[in-house]
Amino acid sequence: MSKATTAALTTGSATAARLCVAALAATSAYLGFSAYDTANSAPRPAQPVTLQAREVPITSHTPAPAPGVIAVSAKAGAAGCDRTYLARSVVINPEPGTTVLYRWQLSRWSPRSKQWSAYLVDHSGFGGLKRTLTWEPRVADNPGWYRIELTVRSNGKTIKSDRFQVSC
Known part of the structure; x- marks a missing residue:
């Protein structure tokens, strides 16, 4: 093998190795974030909520008029x-x-x-x-x-x- 062929194979192998390492890093980062997100999505314990309402009385009630009257x-x-x-x-x-x-x-x-x-x-x-x-x-x-x-x-x-x- 010539020196040029050996250099090309070495450079190509190094690039392929770097790409493989980068792909593995990206995959592990994705899986890590995915696991973290799944852990955070667990339901939180229920907290009691107290609703308040107040009664407002009707101040003036007028009965319905007789038929034929406005x-x-x-x-x-x-x-x-x-x-x-x-x-x-x-x-x-x-x-x-x-x-x-x-x-x-x-x-x-x-x-x-x-x-x-x-x-x-x-x-x-x-x-x-x-x-x-x-x-x-x-x-x-x-x-x-x-x-x-x-x-x-x-x-x-x-x-x-x-x-x-x-x-x-």
């Missing part, structure tokens, strides 16, 4: 001329197997035309015998006289609340 109240927390109202009424379905469709309407009195006009409208429905309906219309920056109307499609009747004044 009860209106201002919701607390309104500031300035931005107010939300709670309208409630009870509707009885004459045919419990069908759906009752209804429409809420917030009407505003116009001093100029001397009549009520629609300000806000909402449609919905329900199935069943009887339901207490609620609606929360909001009046923002528009003082005046208002009333809430509820029209039930099954009987075509419209019931109206007493008028109320929004002032800033």
Whole structure:
């Protein structure tokens, strides 16, 4: 064998040996980290947790109004001329197997035309015998006289609340 061939084989063998040692080191490092991770993943002992809750009493409970009546109240927390109202009424379905469709309407009195006009409208429905309906219309920056109307499609009747004044 010539000196050049011997040098090439020696250099190649040394490189192969280094690569083999590097591969073994990487494999052992991976296995070491894997074993360490597995040891850390053991479940920790359970610690008791105490949950606390406090009871908040209902400060004002208003019973459901009678069927055919709309009860209106201002919701607390309104500031300035931005107010939300709670309208409630009870509707009885004459045919419990069908759906009752209804429409809420917030009407505003116009001093100029001397009549009520629609300000806000909402449609919905329900199935069943009887339901207490609620609606929360909001009046923002528009003082005046208002009333809430509820029209039930099954009987075509419209019931109206007493008028109320929004002032800033």
